[in-house]
Amino acid sequence: MLAGVKHYIQRIKEGRLKELTAELLWMYAYVRRYWLLIGCYILLGASGSVLSLGTSVVSKDLVDAITGVNSLEIVRVAGTYVGVGVSQIFINAVKSRLSLKVRLKVTNEIRGDIYEQVLRTNWESLAKYRSGDLLYRVNGDAGMVANTILTFLPNVVTTVISFGGAFIIVVQHDPWMALIALMGAPVSFLTSRYSARKMRQFQRDNQNVASDRTVFDQETFQNLQFIKAFGMIDRVTEKFHKIQRESVDLALEQNRFQQSMTIATSLVGQAVGYACYGFAAFRLWQGEISYGTMTMFVSMAGSLRGSFSGILGLLPMVIRSGISAERIMEITSLPRDSMEDKEEADEIRQKGQESGVYVHMEDVSFAYEEEDWIYQDASFRAEPGEIVALIGPSGQGKTTTLNLLLGLYHPQKGGIRVGNPGGRELKASSSTRCLFSYIPQGNTLFSGTIADNMRMVKPEASDEEIRSALEAACAWEFVEKLENGMDTEVRERGTRFSEGQKQRLSIARALLADAPVMILDEATSALDVATERRVLRQIIKKEPDRTVIVAAHRPSVFSMCSRVYEVGGQRLEEVDEEGIRRFLEEF
Numbered sequence: 001m002l003a004g005v006k007h008y009i010q011r012i013k014e015g016r017l018k019e020l021t022a023e024l025l026w027m028y029a030y031v032r033r034y035w036l037l038i039g040c041y042i043l044l045g046a047s048g049s050v051l052s053l054g055t056s057v058v059s060k061d062l063v064d065a066i067t068g069v070n071s072l073e074i075v076r077v078a079g080t081y082v083g084v085g086v087s088q089i090f091i092n093a094v095k096s097r098l099s100l101k102v103r104l105k106v107t108n109e110i111r112g113d114i115y116e117q118v119l120r121t122n123w124e125s126l127a128k129y130r131s132g133d134l135l136y137r138v139n140g141d142a143g144m145v146a147n148t149i150l151t152f153l154p155n156v157v158t159t160v161i162s163f164g165g166a167f168i169i170v171v172q173h174d175p176w177m178a179l180i181a182l183m184g185a186p187v188s189f190l191t192s193r194y195s196a197r198k199m200r201q202f203q204r205d206n207q208n209v210a211s212d213r214t215v216f217d218q219e220t221f222q223n224l225q226f227i228k229a230f231g232m233i234d235r236v237t238e239k240f241h242k243i244q245r246e247s248v249d250l251a252l253e254q255n256r257f258q259q260s261m262t263i264a265t266s267l268v269g270q271a272v273g274y275a276c277y278g279f280a281a282f283r284l285w286q287g288e289i290s291y292g293t294m295t296m297f298v299s300m301a302g303s304l305r306g307s308f309s310g311i312l313g314l315l316p317m318v319i320r321s322g323i324s325a326e327r328i329m330e331i332t333s334l335p336r337d338s339m340e341d342k343e344e345a346d347e348i349r350q351k352g353q354e355s356g357v358y359v360h361m362e363d364v365s366f367a368y369e370e371e372d373w374i375y376q377d378a379s380f381r382a383e384p385g386e387i388v389a390l391i392g393p394s395g396q397g398k399t400t401t402l403n404l405l406l407g408l409y410h411p412q413k414g415g416i417r418v419g420n421p422g423g424r425e426l427k428a429s430s431s432t433r434c435l436f437s438y439i440p441q442g443n444t445l446f447s448g449t450i451a452d453n454m455r456m457v458k459p460e461a462s463d464e465e466i467r468s469a470l471e472a473a474c475a476w477e478f479v480e481k482l483e484n485g486m487d488t489e490v491r492e493r494g495t496r497f498s499e500g501q502k503q504r505l506s507i508a509r510a511l512l513a514d515a516p517v518m519i520l521d522e523a524t525s526a527l528d529v530a531t532e533r534r535v536l537r538q539i540i541k542k543e544p545d546r547t548v549i550v551a552a553h554r555p556s557v558f559s560m561c562s563r564v565y566e567v568g569g570q571r572l573e574e575v576d577e578e579g580i581r582r583f584l585e586e587f
């Protein structure tokens, strides 16, 4: 007893109670939002329970009428019996329909909420999660929580009504009978307490395996071409089967545990059932109860036992959704993108159309991991109308610098400022991202047509505007030859185009966004030198005040740049003319 109390005190100290309360409150917020629908569902469930109790009472009268050979009474009671049964069928049908409607609505809304929250989460925190894992949290975990919100409360209410109703009816007829029927309760309570602890661990493992499966499936299909090219089909299939086996083993182990618990409680339940039969028969022999009352006793005793186990049986569901809520809350409690400077940033963007926007980085020090500096005290500037290049060996910090400018990561020291020359200035943050159009490394095309991809950044763009952007990015020359021009499907991840073509489409999309600063991260690396120069010239020609920042490995763009910075050896420094000449010679 003392050990039990100590155990709970320890768990409260560990913060488990606080966590559990937070999980329940989080779920309760959704219950409150749908209280009317959930209320209707509970009412229907409750009336179903009352009718079910009614059936037992009417069956008693029916048996008594039959054994008493009272034909008039038989007809009356049989009529009520049939009426109650038919009502139950209709109530169940309405309940099932309402349940589906509410389930679809609540599940979609919870998923929508979580989806939006994930998208608005700060990139620095979100980048640590695998996309498949996030996908599982949005789909699997959200579905689990929605299911519990819908089933837990209504089930508790209907079970409490069944239990309370049966208890009152039995106690009124014979309190001893009620006591015997509940003899198994302490055993059920103790086994469920033990099983709750084990189930929590099983559920955590289950959710992790399911999440790993989603990650694996997603990565396999995304990289199918690579897998085929490297002849990795057998290895990948083997890994797929291994993950499957893991989840099967876990499910079987969990099932074995659940079954042993079920066997233990069922054996106790059965023993209690026989005791009820015996006691009811004894009372009948004593002539203290009728045949009808005996029938009712036996059915009510089953109902008492059943509803008690039913309440305890809801425990695994609460555990499952508690774990899911915990996994979702882990994501939704991450810091959000702050948009507090949004209005000022919009103003800078507006003004930027006349005077352009500069980007200044002053004495910045940044490390992903503590003290593992990418660079310290680094400065950099890009003015309107300039093309500025960032060069340096692979893995030294070019992309990192661009991410800092975009406010996706934040420097530990120093500041990054963006603003109009002689006008307003802001610290780089999620709010100032609207000043940039960014072309990251790799493929960023989405399913849909070329025009759909273009309109992602400017939904109201006319065909003329799209064509003009495609022309400026030197993409129109191949798009116009396609069977449906800009209405041609790009296919998933743009598989129908060459790397250089995909890069030109991405540049066209960035041009259409019409932001005052354009960032290209190796975005022209797959183009031949002549096309690369043509594209950069067009970018400036289209908008002479645009600020262009290019991360590049090769020196082909140097001749067009106002300034070149080199990132490497934990430094970011401007390269003088001598340095550029040396770089060109080395290349």
Ligand SMILES: Nc1ncnc2c1ncn2[C@@H]1O[C@H](COP(=O)(O)OP(=O)(O)OP(=O)(O)O)[C@@H](O)[C@H]1O
Binding pocket: 127, 368, 369, 374, 392, 393, 394, 395, 396, 397, 398, 399, 400, 401
């Ligand atoms: N999210 C991250 N968390 C921890 N370390 C990171 C992260 N992103 C990049 N790095 C590390 O920071 C360093 C700089 O990476 P970055 O992508 O900026 O290099 P890069 O100069 O752009 O390289 P490349 O020319 O190959 O694209 C690398 O050592 C990389 O491993």
